[in-house]
Amino acid sequence: MRDLKFAVIGGGFMGKAHSIALASYPMYVWPTPLYPVRELIVEINDELAAESQKRFGYNRASTDWRAAVEDPEIDVVDILVPNVLHYDVVMAAVAAGKHVICEKPLALTSAKAREMADAADAAGVVNQVGFNWRLAPAVQLAKKLIDEGAIGEVRHVKAFWLGEFFNDPSTPLVWRFKKEQAGSGALGDLGSHAIDFARFLAGEITEVQGVQQQFVAKRQLLDGSGEGDVDVDDATSFLVNFASGASGYIECSWSAAGHKTGAGFEVIGSTGSLSFDWEHLSELRFYDGSDAADRQGFRTIYTGPPHPSGDWFWPIAGYQIGYADTKVIQLADFVHAVAGETERPQTTFREGLKSTLVEEAVMESAESREWTAVPAE
Amino acid sequence: MRDLKFAVIGGGFMGKAHSIALASYPMYVWPTPLYPVRELIVEINDELAAESQKRFGYNRASTDWRAAVEDPEIDVVDILVPNVLHYDVVMAAVAAGKHVICEKPLALTSAKAREMADAADAAGVVNQVGFNWRLAPAVQLAKKLIDEGAIGEVRHVKAFWLGEFFNDPSTPLVWRFKKEQAGSGALGDLGSHAIDFARFLAGEITEVQGVQQQFVAKRQLLDGSGEGDVDVDDATSFLVNFASGASGYIECSWSAAGHKTGAGFEVIGSTGSLSFDWEHLSELRFYDGSDAADRQGFRTIYTGPPHPSGDWFWPIAGYQIGYADTKVIQLADFVHAVAGETERPQTTFREGLKSTLVEEAVMESAESREWTAVPAE
């Protein structure tokens, strides 16, 4: 079993999640074709780098991401920097022939995202964008049931990510509220996951028609010098049409009172239906129209050993996995692709590109107020 | 306490519901300013008329609706005939100076609906359309909480009516599948209630953009002579914008696998949220953002005596009211208006007109693929 050495670029919330996944990966996913090693962590200054090295258990620390991505000892570059920097780090890592993981959104524009996906593919490196939400066992089970025909033909999909973490108008003007740095607001941050749910379950989206709302127009500048303009959406909702003929609706907000981690979907098929939400991460609700007439009803399936990725975790359904565990599944998907056991990860850069294309079409449609086609790629 | 004599035109499912409501009304709503009397029921032939008289407890039966609506003994005409006949019976009853109740949809077109609303208003008769769904105590409580500011400013409304009762392709080509007789499919039958929920809770809808789907294009003719075309929607979903600036999404289907009586709404406000579905008729879920940070969460309120109409029913919350009981509330709303205790019922003909205007705009938008304005009235 060969080591697979990771350089993780960026700490923070995602550094924590990825490091936990790297550490717990072999404990869950065993045997494994490759053994991930926390080799190098890069942070913005020496102090943070040293602290992150200790806290997250890396062999080395650095403040020089360029050196890191070119370090000959490194097999994988895992990019967790702010969105605006994804492009540079990814392109450098790919140029250096490294396998790459990049947190979502892959890039601020589809043009950049396409360039990144093309570069990674041309270089023949394994590439993955951090759409771990679709990798939850319950979501994978939903996909498996659809593929097995358990709900017939998909007719309608609703997908959503509703939170309230930016509902407070006193939250200052962090980078997420600026289009230049974030690309969009709730749409890119949260809607991207909902789009990914929808595409994963029902295939390509061909056109969209949406509405964007902003609830707080000005927020306090971080330096305390007054107020600045928010120029992104607080909430976006849109109709989608799928290539398959199915219709759908996608919704996201970071100002939806009462909703905490309200990410999920409902799928209506011709003979059955499915629903899921992250607040019940280990549950899939499934309606099987072939049940006897007097015994029909949505079943609440607690995921466990019989379900996708289930036997990596606990011996009993409903024992509960958490957010970090979905990052373990993401890592497993990546590792098995690097090991050549699968052709590619489920969530390649191209999946990130496709989500971005949908997001851009939504923004355009909100502006033009017209149905807007989503480019094929 | 004066009697209020009803002529009910039409039996069937709605005849049953209205008759139960008429019979149980004084038992629940007591004291009452007027005492409803089941005076006359009209059916299409003598046999059905006699059977309905006995079964539903009317003093008299008839097969002549024109005579009935002009009968000087009659105070109220309650119109439960197929949609296509609403116009004629309503106009005759109004011309005869009767107070009128008409099941929804008021008419097949907004033009007819406007004529009916105008005629009723000009005649000064109390008029009501059968939007009993919004009258459920939990829905009225939602409205009360919104009006009291309990969720702040309404930002987003989802409303829906999802069933599966026509999902079976072997269901024959009944009138509901023909535009000429039904006006529209799931949209008018079910979506009208969802539109009414949305308008009731968040005010007027100014524009819509929608998608209509048909899953079964041909169905067996009733006479067994072959197949005929379905020319209405099986499912419709659409974005709505409200005059208030709120956004929304409305959805209806009679072919949504697993959904039985899936009628309800979710309302997101700036400081709280609400949700309701008919399958939990006696529950309202309410999030109060002003709760202490460590004690916040959606509450499940079981409706009972402290809630709108609650003290008419049972002494304990959660004791359960049923569908017929919401028809009692509809009747109470009507009776109190006839008695002059309120200015008008909540769901006048004009409310029926407004729903029809939204439905027509939705159909137009599905055709034109453009945002379509809803006329003010």
Next chain:
Amino acid sequence: MRDLKFAVIGGGFMGKAHSIALASYPMYVWPTPLYPVRELIVEINDELAAESQKRFGYNRASTDWRAAVEDPEIDVVDILVPNVLHYDVVMAAVAAGKHVICEKPLALTSAKAREMADAADAAGVVNQVGFNWRLAPAVQLAKKLIDEGAIGEVRHVKAFWLGEFFNDPSTPLVWRFKKEQAGSGALGDLGSHAIDFARFLAGEITEVQGVQQQFVAKRQLLDGSGEGDVDVDDATSFLVNFASGASGYIECSWSAAGHKTGAGFEVIGSTGSLSFDWEHLSELRFYDGSDAADRQGFRTIYTGPPHPSGDWFWPIAGYQIGYADTKVIQLADFVHAVAGETERPQTTFREGLKSTLVEEAVMESAESREWTAVPAE
């Protein structure tokens, strides 16, 4: 179709429920072998009698229950008087050869209850005690599934009735708080329904061991002259063993904060399980262990036409029935027995006796602190 003339003895909450059921019965249950007629209502004074006659739609009113039960025109005596009076009215009605319905608890002691059941049986009159809770379609479906073997052998039953309507210490000392008038507290009032659920689903209870609690020892006298002692239980919980070998637990309280109409059960079988609560009256949760391993989970079945009594009500599952509708089912069970279409109602006086025997054993066990046998009859 012959009329079946009812004399209802007592108004109030139960008078309302029974009258609504009598009025709506033929509207739901059609055709019917016998047509219930609200012939006579008896109240304690002329004013109440007149008001009840009008409100509840009876042909006649009276203040003389003895005359009523002997009235030759009357077929059925329906007894809704306070518990302490059940015995006298029932015995007189039975002596007069009337069919009898009596609200629960049948009597304050098992001795009286046995006498009443024996007298009714000896007289050959149809007799029924008001255990409508077990007649809800979802509960009947549970029984049907058990009988069909859908959950295998019953191993454990929990049954409960938890409310909070007497949690407030300022509620005065009404008769329900006095053993002499009520027999017991929460146990007889609420626990009796839970016992009935358990016996209905799992057969006879052979022994019990229980605990009784009192939370408010003194309450204001109704005449304002000070405080008096409560001498009944506010909450009772007990273990039960069934003749079948199954174990169980039953619990009741009228001071259980947050619980409104918390009446229901959970049944664990060898291959499946069931659960129900009244706050979700139209739902049964069913686990079928024979489902495929990756698709197992509790189903939420909304009751409707495919379920027991379901086609009497609405054409769509989940359309909602209410409390009064379960009284319609009780009435139907009675009417069909009177018509000779069934041998007897499900809830004969003997069922009332058996519940009382369990209650007495529970009280004895709470005193003796020993497992206490429940007499066979």
Next chain:
Amino acid sequence: MRDLKFAVIGGGFMGKAHSIALASYPMYVWPTPLYPVRELIVEINDELAAESQKRFGYNRASTDWRAAVEDPEIDVVDILVPNVLHYDVVMAAVAAGKHVICEKPLALTSAKAREMADAADAAGVVNQVGFNWRLAPAVQLAKKLIDEGAIGEVRHVKAFWLGEFFNDPSTPLVWRFKKEQAGSGALGDLGSHAIDFARFLAGEITEVQGVQQQFVAKRQLLDGSGEGDVDVDDATSFLVNFASGASGYIECSWSAAGHKTGAGFEVIGSTGSLSFDWEHLSELRFYDGSDAADRQGFRTIYTGPPHPSGDWFWPIAGYQIGYADTKVIQLADFVHAVAGETERPQTTFREGLKSTLVEEAVMESAESREWTAVPAE
């Protein structure tokens, strides 16, 4: 920040859980007074030891637990061996002056458990038993709310652990089915957690009265040589009385069809109520009787930053923690005690002893059929 070096005795399911917790601990709980180091893992043979070292990331591996517990480099001995061996390893570790963690049940008898607790206390070592279930943020929040008076006085507690993982009669006769090796069946394995929930939330249990059931009397011997007797319970249920005067009911089964990880509780207080189940690990349901009359209802609180241990995990409530994360909380509770920041862990050996005392009383009561006192310690 000093290292805290762990020797983990035993791999398997619990070795995995503890190793994940040790690895992810500093990533979550940061800063930390002491830095846990995976120094040494002990397994039963060289191959397993080597594999576990690699898989779980230990510095060293061994097959000699006695050497491990006496190794001067080791600070903490973490004991995950089969129940029957707990005593020997714990006593040796305590004798060597090591801080000790032991999985539950602490011992097969209360006598042994008392000896272990006394020895650990006498030695002045920090000692902890693996009752991580009570440490879940939602459970800790329940306790906090009770302590703050949010539900008034506790009146009734139900606690349960219902699973179905041994419901299949073809499961062979593993050690869990033999009293000599396991002490008891579902009672010790699952009921111990339910007892711990109850004691944690409502204080000491003074007496019990219970019933034990066995559904499968014989199972296949592991060596294939035929069948052997099961001599433990498959399900146990019992009444409990608390020192406070509260009553309660506790239930456990590993053969409860449809129940997966059905561990939780319901607490009824004089002014509010709480409920929790592990299948919804990140939720607490809370009823606050002081809410306005028309806005009362159980709230579903998703745990997150505002709740106990919440800020160690994710920035948003409902983001989901999993089973391993509750082991992180257990570890944090231990580490902070070793560091002297708290007096002792919440779940000392003495807590394990107390649970065992309750279990023994339950078994005795099931035999004697009498209320059985639980010794004070």
